[in-house]
Amino acid sequence: MHLMELPREVLLGENLKDKVGEVAKRLKLGERVLILYGPKTKEIAGREVKHHLKESFDVHSLTIKKASMKEVEKTVEKIKNENIQWVVAVGGGSIIDVAKLASFKSNIPFISFPTTASHDGIASANASIKDLNTKTSIKAKPPIAVIADVKVIKTAPYRYLAAGVGDMISNLTAVKDWQLAHKLKGEYYSEYAASLSLMSAKMVIKNADIIRLGNEESVRKVIKGLISSGVAMSIAGSSRPASGAEHLFSHALDLIAPKPALHGEQCGVGTIIMAYLHGLKWQKIRETLKKVNAPTNAYELGIDPEYIIEALTIAHTIRPERYTILGKDGLTREAAEKAAKITGVI
Ligand SMILES: NC(=O)C1=CN([C@@H]2O[C@H](COP(=O)(O)OP(=O)(O)OC[C@H]3O[C@@H](n4cnc5c(N)ncnc54)[C@H](OP(=O)(O)O)[C@@H]3O)[C@@H](O)[C@H]2O)C=CC1
Ligand SMILES: O=C(CO)COP(=O)(O)O
Ligand SMILES: [Zn+2]
Numbered sequence: 001m002h003l004m005e006l007p008r009e010v011l012l013g014e015n016l017k018d019k020v021g022e023v024a025k026r027l028k029l030g031e032r033v034l035i036l037y038g039p040k041t042k043e044i045a046g047r048e049v050k051h052h053l054k055e056s057f058d059v060h061s062l063t064i065k066k067a068s069m070k071e072v073e074k075t076v077e078k079i080k081n082e083n084i085q086w087v088v089a090v091g092g093g094s095i096i097d098v099a100k101l102a103s104f105k106s107n108i109p110f111i112s113f114p115t116t117a118s119h120d121g122i123a124s125a126n127a128s129i130k131d132l133n134t135k136t137s138i139k140a141k142p143p144i145a146v147i148a149d150v151k152v153i154k155t156a157p158y159r160y161l162a163a164g165v166g167d168m169i170s171n172l173t174a175v176k177d178w179q180l181a182h183k184l185k186g187e188y189y190s191e192y193a194a195s196l197s198l199m200s201a202k203m204v205i206k207n208a209d210i211i212r213l214g215n216e217e218s219v220r221k222v223i224k225g226l227i228s229s230g231v232a233m234s235i236a237g238s239s240r241p242a243s244g245a246e247h248l249f250s251h252a253l254d255l256i257a258p259k260p261a262l263h264g265e266q267c268g269v270g271t272i273i274m275a276y277l278h279g280l281k282w283q284k285i286r287e288t289l290k291k292v293n294a295p296t297n298a299y300e301l302g303i304d305p306e307y308i309i310e311a312l313t314i315a316h317t318i319r320p321e322r323y324t325i326l327g328k329d330g331l332t333r334e335a336a337e338k339a340a341k342i343t344g345v346i
């Protein structure tokens with residue numbers, strides 16, 4: 001049996017900070033709610049969402065600093081102690097992932113209220129928690145509803161929107177890796193999930209000229225793609241359609257670089273290199289990233305080329321069960337240097 005769980009409502013529009021209660025009532029989520037936000041997202045939208053919820057709900061809140069197991073445990077404890085019935089996450093990928101895992105562990109629903117369009121975890125069923133003995137995402141449940149307020153998301157620096165493009169363009173190489181694993185290792189493959197995931201990547205390439213403007217239409221284009229990409233992961237039952245070798249490269253950078261860049265920025269650069277290894281048109285990918293002003297090389301990522309090479313050589317060790325173009329043995333230092341130089345990454 002293959003279980004596909006998807007959000008029941010997706011709201012995309014302007015001025016939605018007072019709509020969380022309405023959605024919760026419609027979905028009969030209950031009286032007692034826990035709102036999670038970060039120190040910045042509390043000021044950006046969290047405080048106001050809380051204020052509106054207070055009109056009809058028993059509201060509790062927690063400030064989350066990062067996507068760590070300690071924060072997940074703190075949230076689970078709060079849910080238990082206060083007898084919380086549902087959670088709303090107001091923030092970036094880290095806050096949403098903490099809410100996703102904590103609500104999953106507590107067997108209650110959560111609403112995703114993204115403040116950035118920088119990652120495709122907004123509507124996905126998997127959560128990425130850094131110190132969970134694994135550097136990659138694990139299975140949880142998708143949000144019961146997604147409320148994407150374009151005005152809020154537009155307050156984020158433009159860099160976050162470009163990172164969202166990087167996280168989506170990476171679906172091109174992720175799906176290639178998935179097909180490879182299907183053919184070589186007999187891994188389960190869903191043509192439907194793969195097509196949906198590719199559609200998000202193709203849409204950002206097609207709409208790069210609109211996205212680069214950084215206006216409300218740009219945010220709408222990126223958010224819709226990120227939600228579809230998350231749904232593709234839910235259909236597949238794993239992050240396979242949106243995470244291949246380019247994500248392993250980004251996860252490796254998170255481990256070794258003194259100051260990693262944004263997740264989506266690193267995945268975008270990883271996609272250029274992995275597309276080259278797959279024999280895809282990597283120039284077209286680089287061109288799109290350049291068009292939306294996303295980083296395309298080590299310098300723009302703010303990461304020393306030495307870490308780029310090292311990340312390329314250790315990427316295959318991050319999640320050995322996920323077969324990719326890097327194979328079982330990964331890249332030699334020479335091959336890594338060559339790929340990074342040819343693609344202009346170093
Ligand atoms: N589960 C999944 O399927 C996926 C998960 N991910 C995960 O998501 C994370 C990346 O998410 P990302 O959003 O890039 O980064 P973070 O959630 O880590 O946020 C980065 C910073 O941006 C701030 N911020 C959030 N919204 C705004 C805003 N509107 N204006 C100004 N600053 C803002 C945050 O504030 P504050 O300090 O208040 O939080 C934080 O300081 C990674 O951990 C990655 O692994 C990525 C893709 C898929
Ligand atoms: O970032 C993701 C998809 O964009 C999730 O992938 P991981 O499972 O590699 O963490
Ligand atoms: Zn990602």
